[in-house]
Amino acid sequence: MxxxxxxxxxxxxxxxxxxxxxxxxxxxxxxxxxxxxxxxxxxxxxxxxxxxxxxxxxxxxxxxxxxxxxxxxxxxxxxxxxxxxxxxxxxxxxxxxxVDFKPFMQQLDRIDLPLRRSAELLSKEINIDSFKRVFNKAALDIPEISPGFNRLENCIECGLCVSACPIAGTDILYSGPACLAAVGRVLSEPRHRSVMDIIELVDNEHGLWRCHAAFECSEVCPAGVDPAREILALRSHILRNNFKS
Amino acid sequence: MKRRSRWFEFHLHPAGMLAFMIHRLTGIGLVVYLYLHLWILNTLRQGSQAWDTFLQMMRSPMVLLLDAVLLFGILFHGLNGLRLSLVGLGIGLRWQKWLFWGSLGVAVCLTICGIWIMV
The missing domain is CATH 3.10.20.30 (Beta-grasp domain)
Known part of the structure; x- marks a missing residue:
């Protein structure tokens, strides 16, 4: 050697x-x-x-x-x-x-992103019924795999995206890419939860609207998650809803 | 506890930080220019002689160089702002890198044209 x-x-x-x-x-x-x-x-x-x-x-x-x-x-x-x-x-x-991950983890806890293995949901051969049986979650309403389904549940919470984000460097209260992307993921599959509480966490000047689309988060992510795309999709979603209401 | 944070850092790849950095610097520069512009307009109140003296000063090569920087700032900030508005609405996400380099390229080309016209 x-x-x-x-x-x-x-x-x-x-x-x-x-x-x-x-x-x-x-x-x-x-x-x-x-x-x-x-x-x-x-x-x-x-x-x-x-x-x-x-x-x-x-x-x-x-x-x-x-x-x-x-x-x-x-x-x-x-x-x-x-x-x-x-x-x-x-x-x-x-x-x-x-570095101290406590504030970062607390934010993710508040959003309560359900953790699942990508193999459980990304595969076309997935058997939803067996999934519900195994995990004893009969009430879960797991949708068909949507075209926009990405690998966000593969987030390993490493914090690289937060470190790379220039906005996180200018606003200490900024929610950060991992947290915002997690909100987007939860909204795409709310599982009977009230999404308004989760949206309120990020629909403010230190949350969703603070992102300046530098895309550094997606560039450094080691798990292939694309937080920037999820954040911008979430922004469009909230904008559309606001216009409708 | 102390945090190590920085938004000013030069690297070409990936270009997100560069785009953010130039956009922010040009934005700050334009705000400073706005107040400078209002202060300059204030010389009009001091009579025609003061204004003529000021115009004479504005023809110096150093001021023309600053004009070129200002022109680049306006062009890049505007074009990149358009890019950010589009990607912020989910439009053109796939081409966002090219949109940035395109904004930078167009801003540089138009600035060169502007310098040529000014000189």
């Missing part, structure tokens, strides 16, 4: 600090970061699954939002053998590379 030397240039609260580590040429940035933490146990960062399921290891790697666990070192290392690592933007900073 071939090993390479990597210099991790890491933001540490008030200053940049360099860690030189040896990792496999096939290693991912998270592997290099774990090697760096062996040198300094006080280095703060979050990770869990190592395969882009948990969304814990989101970082700004060389200035772009990525998941450290699926970003190969060889793809981001520069000619000087260096990789720049920063915490996600637009989140309260706990320390080093660790």
């Amino acid at each position: 071939k090993f390479i030397s990597v210099r991790l240039h890491i933001w540490r609260n008030t200053h940049w600090e360099d860690f030189t580590v040896q990792v496999s040429s096939e290693a991912y940035v998270l592997d290099a970061l774990e090697a760096a933490s062996e040198q300094d146990k006080s280095l703060l960062f979050r990770h869990a699954c190592h395969h882009a399921s948990c969304g814990s290891c989101g970082l700004r790697i060389n200035g772009r939002e990525r998941l450290a666990c699926i970003t190969p070192v060889k793809d981001v290392i520069n000619t000087l053998g260096m990789i720049r690592l920063e915490p996600l933007r637009n989140f309260p900073l706990i320390g080093d590379l660790l």
